Amino acid sequence: MTLSSIPWALVIFRLAAGPALTAMAVLMGPSAAVPGAVILALGVLSDIFDGIIARRLKVATERLRRFDSRADVVFWVSTTIAVHLMYPALIAATWPLIAILTVMEAGNHALSFARFGREASPHHLLSKLFGLGLWALFTQLILTGQPGWLMWAVVALGMASQIEACAITLRLKAWRCDVPSVFSLGQQNL
Numbered sequence: 001m002t003l004s005s006i007p008w009a010l011v012i013f014r015l016a017a018g019p020a021l022t023a024m025a026v027l028m029g030p031s032a033a034v035p036g037a038v039i040l041a042l043g044v045l046s047d048i049f050d051g052i053i054a055r056r057l058k059v060a061t062e063r064l065r066r067f068d069s070r071a072d073v074v075f076w077v078s079t080t081i082a083v084h085l086m087y088p089a090l091i092a093a094t095w096p097l098i099a100i101l102t103v104m105e106a107g108n109h110a111l112s113f114a115r116f117g118r119e120a121s122p123h124h125l126l127s128k129l130f131g132l133g134l135w136a137l138f139t140q141l142i143l144t145g146q147p148g149w150l151m152w153a154v155v156a157l158g159m160a161s162q163i164e165a166c167a168i169t170l171r172l173k174a175w176r177c178d179v180p181s182v183f184s185l186g187q188q189n190l
Contacts, residue, residue: 007054007064010046015071017043018078025082032086036142043075044135051123065177069121072131079138087145094147097155104162111166116175122168123178126161133157 001009021039024032050068054060080098084091112120133154140150167182179185 004057004059007050007057007059008067010050010053011064011068011071014043014046014050014075017046018075018082021082022078022085025085030086030145032082033143036082036086037139040079040135040138040142043079044131047072047075047131062177065121065123066119069119069123076134083138083141086142090141090145090147094151097151101155101158101162104159104166108162108165108169112169112175115169115172118175120165120169121177122165124161124164124168125181126157126164130154130158130161 017039021032021036021043024036024039028035047068050064051060054064084094108120112118133150137147137150137154141147164182168179168185171182171185172179
């Protein structure tokens, strides 16, 4: 493996980590809590470091960023399924919030396809904070089976992130990824 392939390896690891977590939940139920939290942490860390390493090695490409976004979706959907398999009672408390965030995410991708013919991939700051919030929330859910106040805070952060992603897509003249914030867009993008 060459240094330049490390970011791809991290993305592929995350792509496999989500389904592995789901398989553990099927096979072990709630007793998968500790190893599940470890897999979750490794998956999130792979998400953090794939971009950092890619930028440092100057191998950050549009293709890698788009694959990274797809791996994120697989990872978080798989993690959500795993948590609900481990703790089925959570479905009643979480499905409306999951539905809202899913509709917002799908809407942003539909808007990006309508405007630019490709999926949204802004990788903005709020989306990164939302990812860290998801890490905290899913760690809590995996280890305790209880959502608590953290679920509401993370959902609010997720909704804010989706609203900003929509605003970014609406303000851009041409598709772009890695837009730090809607406020970072200069006059040339209006």
